[in-house]
Amino acid sequence: xxxxxxxxxxxxxxxxxxxxxxxxxxxxxxxxxxxxxxxxxxxxxxxxxxxxxxxxxxxxxxxxxxxxxxxxxxxxxxxxxxxxxxxxxxxxxxxxxxxxxxxxxxxxxxxxxxxxxxxxxxxxxxxxxxxxxxxxxxxxxxxxxxxxxxxxxxxxxxxxxxxxxxxxxxxxxxxxxxxxxxxxxxxxxxxxxxxxxxxxxxxxxxxxxxxxxxxxxxxxxxxxxxxxxxxxxxxxxxxxxxxxxxxxxxxxxxxxxxxxxxxxxxxxxxxxxxxxxxxxxxxxxxxxxxxxxxxxxxxxxxxxxxxxxxxxxxxxxxxxxxxxxxxxxxxxxxxxxxxxxxxxxxxxxxxxxxxxxxxxxxxxxxxxxxxxxxxxxxxxxxxxxxxxxxxxxxxxxxxxxxxxxxxxxxxxxxxxxxxxxxxxxxxxxxxxxxxxxxxxxxxxxxxxxxxxxxxxxxxxxxxxxxxxxxxxxxxxxxxxxxxxxxxxxxxxxxxxxxxxxxxxxxxxxxxxxxxxxxxxxxxxxxxxxxxxxxxxxxxxxxxxxxxxxxxxxxxxxxxxxxxxxxxxxxxxxxxxxxxxxxxx
Numbered sequence: 001x002x003x004x005x006x007x008x009x010x011x012x013x014x015x016x017x018x019x020x021x022x023x024x025x026x027x028x029x030x031x032x033x034x035x036x037x038x039x040x041x042x043x044x045x046x047x048x049x050x051x052x053x054x055x056x057x058x059x060x061x062x063x064x065x066x067x068x069x070x071x072x073x074x075x076x077x078x079x080x081x082x083x084x085x086x087x088x089x090x091x092x093x094x095x096x097x098x099x100x101x102x103x104x105x106x107x108x109x110x111x112x113x114x115x116x117x118x119x120x121x122x123x124x125x126x127x128x129x130x131x132x133x134x135x136x137x138x139x140x141x142x143x144x145x146x147x148x149x150x151x152x153x154x155x156x157x158x159x160x161x162x163x164x165x166x167x168x169x170x171x172x173x174x175x176x177x178x179x180x181x182x183x184x185x186x187x188x189x190x191x192x193x194x195x196x197x198x199x200x201x202x203x204x205x206x207x208x209x210x211x212x213x214x215x216x217x218x219x220x221x222x223x224x225x226x227x228x229x230x231x232x233x234x235x236x237x238x239x240x241x242x243x244x245x246x247x248x249x250x251x252x253x254x255x256x257x258x259x260x261x262x263x264x265x266x267x268x269x270x271x272x273x274x275x276x277x278x279x280x281x282x283x284x285x286x287x288x289x290x291x292x293x294x295x296x297x298x299x300x301x302x303x304x305x306x307x308x309x310x311x312x313x314x315x316x317x318x319x320x321x322x323x324x325x326x327x328x329x330x331x332x333x334x335x336x337x338x339x340x341x342x343x344x345x346x347x348x349x350x351x352x353x354x355x356x357x358x359x360x361x362x363x364x365x366x367x368x369x370x371x372x373x374x375x376x377x378x379x380x381x382x383x384x385x386x387x388x389x390x391x392x393x394x395x396x397x398x399x400x401x402x403x404x405x406x407x408x409x410x411x412x413x414x415x416x417x418x419x420x421x422x423x424x425x426x427x428x429x430x431x432x433x434x435x436x437x438x439x440x441x442x443x444x445x446x447x448x449x450x451x452x453x454x455x456x457x458x459x460x461x462x463x464x465x466x467x468x469x470x471x472x473x474x475x476x477x478x479x480x481x482x483x484x485x486x487x488x489x490x491x492x493x494x495x496x497x498x499x500x501x502x503x504x505x506x507x508x509x510x511x512x513x514x515x516x517x518x519x520x521x522x523x524x525x526x527x528x529x530x531x532x533x534x535x536x537x538x539x540x541x542x543x544x545x546x547x548x549x550x551x552x553x554x555x556x557x558x559x560x561x562x563x564x565x566x567x568x569x570x571x572x573x574x575x576x577x578x579x580x581x582x583x584x
Contacts, residue, residue: 025052025053025054025055026053026054026055026056026057027044027047027052027053027055027056027057028056028057028058028059029043029044029056029057029058029059030058030059030061031058031059031060031061032061032063033061033063033064033065033066033087035065037058037060037065037067037071037089038071038072040058041058041071041073041077041080044056044058044077044080045076045077045080048079049076054079055079055081056079056080056081057080057081057082057083058080058081058082058083059083059084060082060083060084060087060291061084061087062084062085062086062087063086063087063088064088064090065087065088065089065090066090066091066092066093067089067090067091067269067272068112068113069269070269070271070272070273070274071089071272071273071274072273072274072276073273073274073275073276073283073286074276074277074283075277075278075281075282075283075284077283077286078283078284078285078286079284079285079286080286080287081286081287081288081289082286082287082288082289082291083287083288083289083290083291084289084290084291085290086292087290087291087292088291088292088293088294089272089273089291089292089293089294090265090272090294090295091267091268091269091270091271091272091294091295091296091297091345092123092265092266092267092268092269092294092295092296092363093110093112093265093266093268094263094264094265095107095109095110095122095250095264095265095266096264098252098262098264100259101251103253104235104251104252104253105251105252105253105254105259105262106249106250106251106252107249107250107252107264108248108249108250109243109248109249109250109266112268113268116245116248117266117268118243118245118299118302119243119266119267119268119297119299119365120267120297120298120299120301120302120365120434121266121267121297121363121365121389122241122243122250122252122264122265122266123264123265123266123295123363124239124241124252124254124255124258124262124263124264125258125261125262125263126263128363128387128433129239129240129241129252130237130239130240130241131229131230131240131241131242132229132230132231132232132234132235132236132240132241132242133227133228133229133234133240134160134163134164134227134228134229134234135227136237138225138227138493138522138524139522139523139524141175141225141226141227141524142156142157142159142160142225142226142227143157143218143223143224143225143226144156144174144215144217144218144223144224144225144226145157145194145217145218145223146194146217146218147208147214147215147217148208149208149209152198152199152204152205152207152208153196153197153198154172154174154196154197154198154199154215155194155195155196155197156194156195156197156226157193157194157195158190158192158193158194158195159193160195160226160228161188161195161197161228163228163231163233163234164185164188164228164231164233164234165188165190166233167185167230167231167232167233167234168246169184169230169231169245170184170185170228170229170230170231171183171184171185171228171229171230171301172185172197172199172226172227172228172229173226173227173228173229174207174215174224174226175215175224175225175226175436175493175494175524175526176213176214176215176216176224176526177212177213177214177215177216177494177495177496177526178213178310178437178461178494178495178496178497179213179308179309179310179436179437179494180308180435180436180437180493180494181203181207181305181306181307181308182203182301182305182306182307182435183199183200183203183204183207183305183307184199184200184203184301184302184305185197185198185199185200186198186199186200186204199305200305202304202305202316203304203305203306203307204305206305206307206315206316206317206318207305207307209318209319209320210307210309210315210318210319210320210335210337211318211319211320211334211335212309212335213309213310216526220526222524222525222526222527222528224526225524230242232244232251235251235253236253237253238253238254238255238256239253239255240252240253241253243266250264250266252264265295265363267295267296267297267365268297269295269296269297270296270297270298270299270343270365270366271296271343271344271345271346271347271366272293272296272345272346273288273293273345273346273347274346274347274348274349275346275347275348275349275351275354276348276349276350277349277350277351277352277374278350279350279374279413279415279416281350282350282351282352282374282376283348283350283351283352283354284351284352284353284354285352285353285354286351286354286355287354287355287356287357288355288356288357288359289356289357289358289359290357290358290359291359291360292359292360292361292362293345293346293359293360293361293362293364293368294345294360294362294363294364295363295364296343296345296363296364296365296366297365297366298342298343298365298366298389298390300314300342306435308435308437309337309339309405310437311391311398311437311438311439311442311462311465312342312367312390312391312435312437312438312442313339313340313341313398313399313405314339314340314341314342315337315338315339315340316338316339316340316401317336317337317338318335318336318337318338319335319336320334320335321333321334321335321336327471329471329472329473330471330472330473330539331559333406335406336404336406337404337405337406338399338401338402338403338404338405339398339399339401339405340401341370341372341398342366342367342390342391342435343366343367344364344366344367344368344369344370344391344394345361345364345366345367345368345369346361346368346369346370347370347372348370348371348372348375348378349372349373349374349375350373350374350375350415351371351374351375351376351378352375352376352377352378353376353377353378354375354377354378355378355379355380355381356369356379356380356381356383357379357380357381357382357383358381358382358383359383359384360383360384360385360386361383361384361385361386361388361392362384362385362386362387362388363387364387364388364389364390365389365434366389366390367388367389367390367391367392367394367438367442368385368388368391368392368393368394368431369383369385369392369393369394370391370393370394370395371394371395371396371418371421372394372397372418373397373416373418374415374416374417374418375395375418375419375421376418376419376420377419377420377421378420378421378422379421379422379423379424380393380421380422380423380424380426381422381423381424381425381426382425382426383426383427384426384427385426385427385428385429385431385440386427386428386429386430386431387430387431387433388430388431388432388433389432389433389434389435389438390431390432390434390435390438391431391432391438391439391440391441391442392428392431392432392439392440392441392442393423393426393428393440393441393442394442394443395418395421395423395442395443395444395446395449396417396418396443396444396445396446396449396468397409397416397417397418397444397445397468398444398445398468399444399445399468399469405468405469405470406469406470406471407469407471408469408471408473408474408475409445409468409469409475409476410473410474410475410476411476414476417445417446417447417476418445418446418447418449419446419447419448419449420447420448420449420450421446421448421449421450422449422450422451422452423441423449423450423451423454424450424451424452424453424454425453425454425583425584426454426455426583427454427455427456427583428440428441428454428455428456428457428459428463429455429456429457429458429459430458430459431459432459432460432461433460435460436460436461436492436493436494437460437461437494438460438461439459439461439462439463439464439465439501440456440459440462440463440464441454441456441463441464441465442465443464443465443466443467443480444467444468445467445468445469445475445476445477445504446466446477446480447476447477447478447479447480448478448479448480448481449466449480449481450480450481450483451464451466451480451481451482451483451485452481452482452483452484452485453483453484453485453581453582453583453584454485454486454582454583455485455486455582455583456485456486456487456488456490456499457486457487457488457489457490458489458490458492459489459490459491459492460491460492460493460494461490461491461492461493461494461497462490462491462497462498462499462500462501462535463485463487463490463498463499463500463516464482464485464487464499464500464501465501465502465503466480466482466500466501466502466503466506466509466511467502467503467504467506467539467540468503468504469503469504469539470503470504470537470538470539471504471505471538471539472504472505472539472540472541472560472561472562473505473539474505474507475504475505477504477505477506477509478506478507478508478509479507479508479509480506480508480509480510481509481510481512482500482509482510482511482512482514483510483511483512483513483514484512484513484514484577484580484581484582485500485514485515485581485582486514486515486581486582486583487499487500487514487515487516487517488515488516488517488518489518489519489520490516490518490519490520491519491520491522491525491531492520492522493520493522493525494525495525495526495527495528495530495531496526496527496530496531497531497532497535498516498531498532498533498534498535498556499514499516499517499519499532499533499534499550500514500516500533500534500535500548501535501537502535502536502537502540502543503537503538503539503540504538504539504540504541505539505540505541505542505561506540506541506542506543507541507542507563508542509542509543509544510543510544510546511534511543511544511545511546511548512544512545512546512547512548513547513548513549513577513580513581514548514549514581515548515549515550515577515578515581515582516533516534516548516549516550517533517549517550517551519531519533531554532554532555532556533548533550533551533552533554533555534548534550534555534556534569535555535556535558536555536556536557536558536560536564537556537558537559538558538559538560539559539560539561540557540560540561540564541560541561541562541563541564542561542562542563542564543563543564543565544564544565544567545564545565545566545567545569546565546566546567546568546569547567547568547569547573547574547577548569548570548573548577549569549570549571549573549577549578549581550569550570550571551571552570552571553569553570553571555569
């Protein structure tokens, strides 16, 4: 029996309304974890439709709310508030019935909603387990030998693949300058002391045809490293797991003390909540407070691989150009590419002033929170983003599906553009922990975004990425603000990066009073000197960069356009700026 109670507090509310406003009413809906969130939203919608209340708040009691499909909020739900203390909206299901099998624990993976499932993450006792791989210490990764673009073959040392020669679904994660590719291995051929690896489609052709980023070969002094994963033969360290999709069993090597009380969760959903309106009729004024969004996956790499261009935006087609394209006002273009975008736990399309406060985004296999298209306003404040596979907070277009990604994006209908968002007083750490080329805060073609007083640390690549397009043409970006953020321990795995990084023409944009320090130093990056505190990349134009504290003046201005102003950046910046940066 589902328990959903509507508390009108008739006497108290009646007296209050009589004093404040005759035609105003508010209602509270309180639910427990065995209730239906969808039913609660529908009840709130009908209360407003029937004139029973103009403002409705849904209160979630403490506990875990497991979904079987995303909670969908529409224009009819405008004005709704959803709040909860210690309430978790989860896309995961528990795995129970573990049995000892030698050094391993084995369990049957339950069906979900009437079907077998696959997944790419496992959490045990609240901690992400490691999908079985050939190295635990990334400093021990093998390096590639030869990269044959014409034959679509990657050559590696024979010893590196010895364990997976018979593994049916093994994958390679390949380090490529500022990105990593997830490549499903089709076959391996041994020739002498080397092994030729070929990959499945569509990622195989994309991987070898796209020129940027590219793996580094031994003649560059820093050949690209890689690791292998998703093979039972690699399951040899405590904390590792493997899912045999053919037998629907999961194998886990427990950490010390984990034999008893194993609380295991696997994700079955990619997105938990969607807010979806239209340009003419957006979703307005929804507020979500104090909710934890947890346990999602992103399955595309298991079916089609994952070959990103930058910031986790994956290529659907890409190739080198001969001859190059002449671009007025820009240098010649030597490649073309079209992009897709990973799923996020919470996704917004065509919204107006929809906000998230005091929320947690954690244990996620895609990105965290994503304002995708046509969003106006909306504040993300006092939130925590942690244990996220890809980007933490995402906002704006990264070139629509049909627009070649180096072309300027200036839509005829400006309502497509995400404008006026704020992300503030939030903390980001241990994000980008699977796709190393992702970032904590990732803003593309945006206007008027305000990124201030956030603390970002322990991320794989760049802290804040602002802008898109690789050209200096006038586009829809303008008046953006990156102010008083604290960024440290970034670039844990990738270089060609910065604490704060920009692309494109952004008139009126100001980057001020940020603190960037303490970059990581992995040994396997493609160029150990190619890192920066502040980095204005290709086409960056009409941006003011001032009063940012960094330990040294290690900045890069690469192929910039006109109008950039650099003022007082470096170790000489006043100490008060160091004290006030970050989450307060």
